Amino acid sequence: TxxxxxxxxxxxxxxxxxxxxxxxxxxxxxxxxxxxxxxxxxxxxxxxxxxxxxxxxxxxxxxxxxxxxxxxxxxxxxxxxxxxxxxxxxxxxxxxxxxxxxxxxxxRLAWEEITGLEEALGRNGVTSNYRYDLAPYTWRLVQQIKSGRALFTQPPMPIKCAGAPQKAMYLSCSEWEKAGHLGSIEVEFHNAGSVLFGVPDYVPALMETVDRYGIGLNFGSNLVAVDGPAREATFRTESGEVTRRFDMLHVCPPQKxxxxxxxxxxxxxxxxxxxxxxxxxxxxxxxxxxxxxxxxxxxxxxxxxxxxxxxxxxxxxxxxxxxxxxxxxxDGYGSCPLTVERGKIVLAEFAYGGKVSPTLPKWLINGTKPSRLAWHLKADALPPIYWHGMLKGREWLVNPMPLY
Ligand code: FAD
Missing domain, CATH: 3.50.50.60 (FAD/NAD(P)-binding domain)
Structure with a gap:
């Protein structure tokens, strides 16, 4: 051996x-x-x-x-x-x-736990940014759709990047807003959980975003089945099963x-x-x-x-x-750059117990408010920091914080 x-x-x-x-x-x-x-x-x-x-x-x-x-x-x-x-x-x-x-x-992404999902993905308006090959389909759908109903789902926790289901929704809405279609598109968020985001400090800015785009919020609504050809999604809720027709469905799969x-x-x-x-x-x-x-x-x-x-x-x-x-x-640090519109991010950074834990001083980026600088961080700075800093072990560049 x-x-x-x-x-x-x-x-x-x-x-x-x-x-x-x-x-x-x-x-x-x-x-x-x-x-x-x-x-x-x-x-x-x-x-x-x-x-x-x-x-x-x-x-x-x-x-x-x-x-x-x-x-x-x-x-x-x-x-x-x-x-x-x-x-x-x-x-x-x-x-x-x-x-x-x-x-x-x-x-592990448990796609199979949602009846009919695996066959439906990539066609009939069913997509997910959680798969490399499908993220481009999300963008194609966003460009194609000019009216109808778009559903975005979030499964029970824990999931990787808990903000990603919302990010997909806000970026889509931002595009529709710019193109002048948002008024003709009914957008719904179906979240198996009971809150928009686990750390309360970031919720007000997200609620403002939800209101701005006119998104219908559904908590305790868990996607259980998809019928691609019929364009129907079924959710389990406290009051029984609810089926919604859709023109676009962005799914975040359950995770194990x-x-x-x-x-x-x-x-x-x-x-x-x-x-x-x-x-x-x-x-x-x-x-x-x-x-x-x-x-x-x-x-x-x-x-x-x-x-x-x-x-x-x-x-x-x-x-x-x-x-x-x-x-x-x-210390439990994690970060979730919430893309509330194309060009602005609510940069959630927090440690164990939901303790807000910003890397940069507040006057540069106030994480609880949409920030242009945070967008540039995500769009321009973080990818090179990932490839050339984090993956190369250059901690003086990416991790100036002391250990313990
Ligand atoms: P992974 O990067 O998934 O790597 C696991 C590795 O294990 C893979 O290379 C795989 O091939 C390998 N592997 C699997 N099975 C075996 C096996 N049997 N034997 C050997 N190797 C195996 N994070 C952020 O910080 N910010 C974000 O904005 C953000 N957005 C996200 C958006 C999306 C849509 C998704 C999907 C994730 C996002 N994340 C984000 C989360 C982030 O990508 C993950 O938390 C991160 O990749 C975790 O790293 P990991 O090494 O644990 O797992």
Whole structure:
């Protein structure tokens, strides 16, 4: 069995950032990344593709390009975790051993939980920015539709980027407003939850946006079935099932713990890796860490959170390799740039407990109000910061905050 000091499973935002951070701290460290995909995706860009702001190719790069130098890329899927024997099983029957394991496999989009959805997607006005290939269809629909009814859905929490279902809706409305069609389009938001956004400080600005676009809000309304050809969506509500006809339907799929995690000893009851909220270390296996969307920390599941978690995990993995206790802690930071119109963003930044946690001073960006500068941050600054800062482990650039 091949063996490495550190094995990272998953080469997404969290896995690559962590590897890069560790290599910067300890050049020459023996790290392997288990990752089957030939492409690395910048998912936060998909909202902007759906809004006609980014092209698709701005949101993807060959995996080989983002693999940090000196890291061994095991181009295979992981098939199982055996933490007792410090081994990861690979697709096709191989295995790889580790001194320390970092799990970063992301979560799972459960499209199949909505009856008829998988067949309906990509046709008949049914779309989702949660899929790379469908985000451009969102933009095509927005341009085509001049009247009728547009539905936007949000499933039960937890989901990655909890603001993304709203972002899709506001960017669409902004476009229709500009084109003069908004008055002829009935827009409805169907949210399985009971609030517009989990952190109350940001709700007033979002409510103003909802009023401005004349959006019909439906809380406790959970999409359960889609009939593409009939253009009908069915929602479960407290008062029974409700079916709505649509011309456009933007779906955010229900989300689950990754099946690989859920089937392993690493999982909590919900199927997420059971880790300490501060150190990111497994609660039962001290040589296992996790970060990103697969972990059960109570932060917003965002790339922004992974950006802050990666150096914490890097420091604590190096400590574990040296036989020391964790030395760094994560405060629960996550961020959600809510695109309330094309050109303006409500920049939600918050830590554990919904504590508002802005990076920049208030006079530059007041996160609770729509901001032009925040739009430029998202549209112009964050993509290069992601590719050249976060994925390269340049923490002085992206993470000037002290650990612990
Ligand atoms: P991912 O980036 O999903 O990576 C998981 C990796 O694991 C993938 O490379 C996958 O191939 C790999 N993998 C899967 N199964 C296996 C296996 N069996 N073996 C080995 N590898 C495996 N975040 C923000 O910060 N701001 C935003 O504005 C924002 N907007 C978003 C909008 C949309 C539409 C979406 C979908 C997401 C958005 N996010 C945003 C969330 C952000 O993209 C995720 O939180 C982030 O990608 C999490 O990183 P991760 O590494 O945990 O998971």
């Amino acid at each position: 091949a063996r490495h000091s550190v094995v990272i499973v998953g080469g997404g935002s969290a896995g690559i950032a962590t590897a890069a951070s560790m290599i910067r701290r300890r050049p020459g460290l023996d790290i392997a990344i288990v990752e089957p995909s030939a492409v690395h995706f910048y998912q936060p860009g998909w909202t902007m593709v759906g809004g006609g702001v980014f092209t698709l190719d701005q949101t993807a790069r060959p995996m080989a390009e983002v693999m940090p130098g000196g890291v061994k890329w095991i181009r295979s899927g992981a098939a199982g975790f055996d933490p007792e024997n410090k081994t990861v099983h690979l697709d096709g029957g191989g295995e790889v051993g580790y001194d320390v394991l970092v799990v970063a496999v992301g979560n 713990g990754h099946p690989l995690v859920a089937a392993s000893d690493l999982a909590d009851e919900a199927g997420y890796v059971d880790i300490d909220q501060a150190t990111m270390r497994h609660t039962r296996y001290p040589d296992v860490f996790a970060l990103g969307d697969c972990g059960n920390t109570a932060n917003a599941k965002t790339a922004a959170a992974a950006r802050k978690q990666a150096p914490v995990v890097a420091v604590n993995v190096l400590a574990a390799l040296a036989g020391r206790e964790p030395e760094a802690g994560y």
